[in-house]
Amino acid sequence: MIEIKNISKSFNDKQVLFDISGKFTKGRTNLIIGASGTGKSILLKCMVGLLNPDTGKVLFDGRNFTSGNKQLLTEIRRDIGMLFQASALFDSKNIEENIKFPLDILSNLTENDKIEKVNHCLKLVGLENINKKMPSEISGGMKKRVGIARAIVNDSKYLFCDEPNSGLDPVTAIKIDDLILELTKKLNTTTIVVTHDMNSVVEIGEYIMFIHNGKKLWEGDNKNILKSEIEELNKFVFSNKLMKKIK
Amino acid sequence: MKNLGRYILFLISLFQRRERVKTYFPLIINECVKIGYDSLFIVCIVSLFMGAVTTLQTAFNLVGPLIPDYVISIVVRDMTLLELSPTIIAIVFAGKVGSNIAGELGTMRITEQIDALEVMGVNSSSYLVLPKIIASILMFPILVIISAFIAILGGYFAGSLTEVITGADYIYGLRYEFNPFNIPFALVKAYVFAFIVSSISAFQGYYTSGGALEVGKSSTNAVTNSCIAILIADYILAQILL
Numbered sequence: 001m002i003e004i005k006n007i008s009k010s011f012n013d014k015q016v017l018f019d020i021s022g023k024f025t026k027g028r029t030n031l032i033i034g035a036s037g038t039g040k041s042i043l044l045k046c047m048v049g050l051l052n053p054d055t056g057k058v059l060f061d062g063r064n065f066t067s068g069n070k071q072l073l074t075e076i077r078r079d080i081g082m083l084f085q086a087s088a089l090f091d092s093k094n095i096e097e098n099i100k101f102p103l104d105i106l107s108n109l110t111e112n113d114k115i116e117k118v119n120h121c122l123k124l125v126g127l128e129n130i131n132k133k134m135p136s137e138i139s140g141g142m143k144k145r146v147g148i149a150r151a152i153v154n155d156s157k158y159l160f161c162d163e164p165n166s167g168l169d170p171v172t173a174i175k176i177d178d179l180i181l182e183l184t185k186k187l188n189t190t191t192i193v194v195t196h197d198m199n200s201v202v203e204i205g206e207y208i209m210f211i212h213n214g215k216k217l218w219e220g221d222n223k224n225i226l227k228s229e230i231e232e233l234n235k236f237v238f239s240n241k242l243m244k245k246i247k
Numbered sequence: 248m249k250n251l252g253r254y255i256l257f258l259i260s261l262f263q264r265r266e267r268v269k270t271y272f273p274l275i276i277n278e279c280v281k282i283g284y285d286s287l288f289i290v291c292i293v294s295l296f297m298g299a300v301t302t303l304q305t306a307f308n309l310v311g312p313l314i315p316d317y318v319i320s321i322v323v324r325d326m327t328l329l330e331l332s333p334t335i336i337a338i339v340f341a342g343k344v345g346s347n348i349a350g351e352l353g354t355m356r357i358t359e360q361i362d363a364l365e366v367m368g369v370n371s372s373s374y375l376v377l378p379k380i381i382a383s384i385l386m387f388p389i390l391v392i393i394s395a396f397i398a399i400l401g402g403y404f405a406g407s408l409t410e411v412i413t414g415a416d417y418i419y420g421l422r423y424e425f426n427p428f429n430i431p432f433a434l435v436k437a438y439v440f441a442f443i444v445s446s447i448s449a450f451q452g453y454y455t456s457g458g459a460l461e462v463g464k465s466s467t468n469a470v471t472n473s474c475i476a477i478l479i480a481d482y483i484l485a486q487i488l489l
Contacts, residue, residue, distance in 0.1 A: 048366050070264070077368035088359040102367050105266060160366075 001026050002158060002190050007046055007056035009039075016042050017053070018215045026157075026190045029181050029204045033195055034211035035236055040194045041085075041162060043211065047192070048080055048160055049073065060158060078106050081151030081189075082160040087143040089135040095122075095146055096131035102154040121149040124186075125179060141172035145179065152183060159184065161193040165200060177203045198237065201225060210236070257450050261377045264370040274378035275385075282344050282379070282445075283386030287393070293339050294394040297331050298323060298401030306411035316412045320420030323402040328429040332395040334481050337440035340387060341473035345448035348379055349469035352452030353462035361453070376449040380442065387441035388434050395433065432488055439480050444473045 009017040024030035045051040125145040165173030184191040205222035364371040406412035448469035
């Protein structure tokens with residue numbers, strides 16, 4: 001489980017996160033949603049240690065990630081897998097080397113065991129026989145899958161996904177959502193997905209935190225999000241004609 | 248001053264939370280090929296013409312009835328070793344390798360590849376930059392030695408082809424009152440310039456923020472700042488060592 005307590009963050013004089021707290025449970029897909037520029041990605045970066053929050057704590061199964069203890073920081077980071085918005089695959093490495101990279105750095109496995117693990121992860125994300133291709137030779141959807149494979153290859157306990165289906169067509173986007181949900185159940189990870197895609201909210205939102213202007217305004221799940229009476233959340237949820245019709 | 252402080256902190260960060268030594272070895276070899284071997288062609292071309300032009304211009308300006316021909320090759324030799332090979336090639340190196348380092352790291356930054364390394368618990372600056380600096384320090388002095396050899400050879404060919412100096416006079420001048428200290432002096436300059444170019448370019452690239460436009464700006468800043476730093480270091484080294 002990941003718990004955040006009173007997270008605040010500002011850049012120069014502009015405060016972007018205000019006292020955000022929440023609990024993200026193991027084995028379910030936790031979504032952080034909100035419009036663009038509301039601070040979702042900043043919150044995610046504070047959680048994975050790419051930014052230091054001004055105040056507050058991030059606890060990974062009770063271990064304080066923001067304590068400043070470098071040993072603990074390294075230990076926790078080795079349990080984290082992250083899918084970036086643009087996949088962030090290393091251009092100079094092929095698919096196999098990209099997925100193998102965390103193992104090269106963090107494990108003492110033999111080369112054969114590493115390759116076996118890479119192939120297993122590629123199979124889990126529905127890709128096979130693309131080991132020697134370069135990232136520039138595969139589609140956006142495949143890059144996301146490879147990004148997910150790299151995130152889980154080190155048996156990560158915590159899976160973070162930043163806008164996992166941005167830039168993808170609706171069919172591929174749903175496939176990626178389903179894959180995240182499936183892997184969360186299969187690997188029993190604590191998964192946190194930052195998104196502004198309503199399809200994802202409806203498909204995989206087992207826990208949803210809504211952020212507006214840097215403040216947490218609502219939390220719940222995909223069953224009761226449509227019944228909310230919070231004006232900002234309704235504006236976000238029913239922003240398109242289809243959702244308005246459904247309403 | 249703020250940037251200087253950030254640069255120093257950046258250099259310190261290269262040695263913190265390092266990965267295992269065996270992780271760096273293939274990276275250094277790879278960078279040696281990219282930085283050294285891939286620069287060989289441009290270094291050879293620049294050096295060949297540098298030596299040839301120096302010979303012709305020295306002949307045009309210096310040679311008269313009272314000045315022996317072999318003075319031309321003395322001038323070519325000393326200019327090449329003391330200044331042209333280390334400094335001009337360092338500027339070429341900044342243009343080719345420096346812009347490449349800044350562009351590569353800048354692109355990695357804006358496409359979140361550096362963030363990906365950090366999330367994995369890897370010290371990205373150490374992992375990405377240290378091999379580039381080590382490879383530059385290993386390869387640039389070799390490039391300078393090759394450059395000096397080719398520049399002197401270029402001078403020989405230009406002198407012989409245009410008949411401003413005979414081959415025998417050229418070689419006599421090369422050997423005449425040679426000061427062996429010029430070689431370590433050139434190598435000291437090479438080590439310093441290699442460090443300057445690779446570290447400044449890496450610093451510019453590593454702290455890129457924004458998009459493609461900013462990557463271009465980082466590359467330009469890397470070359471500009473490296474050239475200025477090379478010239479300042481050149482003056483300081485000449486003042487201290489000569």
